[in-house]
Amino acid sequence: MSDMYEKIVSSTEDYARDICEFACELIKTESLSGNEKGVAALVADKMRELGFDDVTVDPMGNVRGSVGTGKTLIAADGHMDTVGAGNREQWTRPPFSGDQDDTCLYGRGASDMKAAIASMVYAGKVLRDLSLTDQFTYMVCATVQEEPCEGLAWEYLIENEGVSPDVVIIAEPSDDRISLAQKGRMELKISVTGQSAHASAPHMGDNAIYAMAKIVSELEALSTSLTIEDEDLGKGTLVVSEMISGAPSRSSVADYCELTIDRRLTWGESPQYALEQVKELPSVQAARATVEFHTFEEPSYTGLIPCKECTFPAWKIEKDHVVTRSTVKAYEGLFNTPPTLTTWPFSTNGVAIMGKHGIPVIGYGPGVIAACHVPNEYVEKKQVLRATMMYAAMCATYAAEINKEGVSHAQPV
Known part of the structure; x- marks a missing residue:
């Protein structure tokens, strides 16, 4: 282990208790999507307390804090919002207790992804303490509304706030592995209009549910x-996730039916390609169904109301990319063993950062997928500390690599 990596490990261990206590404080603060204000205040206050050079809360409610003055900008992303607690009777501990023991932190958001935010913030403190930021600026981005609309916050940061990092670390749970890709996603809405009639004379109407049933059958066939x-991401998927219908009464022929499709997009599939696949189904055409993308228009906690088409492109970074190579080097330097490279089955803010805007993204974060969105969510303390070490080491190693190679704004695949 080189001297720099030894210092990062030692400094992180000095802050081990503080990192975990801050993570627990975040877990105790409920932050459903659209209600992240309390967590945003905690994150901003902590960054100021730790001596970050600049802390900003933008009009959407995202919190940004930076350390360093170097021209290379490296950002770390973690979303502040969580899903709901669900049935609280299924929790061994209260979901917002922020409990901890010798090995784990517990509660909603522990793994997805409040512990990661604590790691991101304290990585900035470690970098500042060790004076490692001459060649780069490290920016922590704690973002809003990822759970219902991934990428939304980063579209705002890039397109409205002018944030343009050289690389972004996505701190979603990766079980101590390095993630190089994820599938894209889109939400489609199919609407069928029929003709109502009295249920005693159904032949006088046109049942929208029956027409939709034929569409569902063809969608199931399409899904298989x-x-x-793609060799890394496999095939895409198609799932009918919601359906609603309408009729003048329970004794009437349904005159309206609508369903939602969750379509996961592998590398090489575009939202438009997947949309046309559905539009071309014989049952869709026979029913003269309307097929369109859902839109997201829920206000952030600041009151800002977005209008986002629910299309989220895939992203992938190559194994020989300088971002990947420097991340692997950082892992080996810290832990004296080669890392496991993986891909994420779920969607992240990377859909906007790299999928839409072409800014290189790589993933590493504490936690396991199996602990996310379920009762008794937890994260291992060991992984939280390793993540803090990694974020600091990834920044320093990447900056050194691009300076050595003379690379600026490394290009994505």
Whole structure:
């Protein structure tokens, strides 16, 4: 282990108790999407307390804090919002207790992803203490509304706030592995209009549910016959996730039916390609159904109301990319063992950062997927500390690599 990595490990261990206590404080503060204000205040206050050079809360409610003055900008992303607690009777501990023991932190958001935010913030403190930021600026981005609309906050940061990092670390849970890709996603709405009639004379009407049933059957067949396959991400998927219908009464023929499709997009599939697949189904055409993208228009906690088409492109970074190589080097330097490279099955803010805007993204974060969105969510303290070490080491190593190679704004695949 080189001297720099030894210092990062030692400094992180000095702050081990503080990191975990801050994570627990975040867990105790409920922050459903659209209600992240309390967590945003805690994050901003902590960054100021730790001596960050600049702390900003933008009009959408995202919190940004930076350390360093170097021209290379490296950002770390973690979303502040969580899903709901669900059935609290299924929790061994109260979901917002922020309990901890010798090995784990517990509560909603522990793994997804408040412990990661604590790691991101304290990585800035470690970098500042060790005076490692001459060649780069490290920016922590604690973002809003990821759970219902991933990428939304980063579209705002890039397109409205002018934030343009050289690389972004996505701190979603990766079980101590390095993630190089994720599938894209989109939400489609299919609407069918029929003709109501009295249920005693159904032949006088046109049942929208029956027309939709034929569409559902063809969608199921389509879901098993998708052909585009990527060696890392595999094939896409198609799931009918919601359905509603309407009729003048329970004794009437349904005159309206609507369903939602969650379509996961592998590398090589675009939202428009997947949209046309559905539009071309014989049952869709026979029913003269409307097929369109859902839009997201829920206000942030500041009151800002977005209008986002629910399309989220895939992203992938190559194994020989300078971002990947420097991340692997940082892991080996810290832990004296090669890392495992993986891909994420879920969607992240990377859909906007790299999928839409082409800014290189790589993933590493504390926690396991199996602990997310379930009762008794937890994260291992060991992984939280390793993540803090990694964020600091990834920044220093990446900056050194691009300076050595003369690279500026490394290009994505």
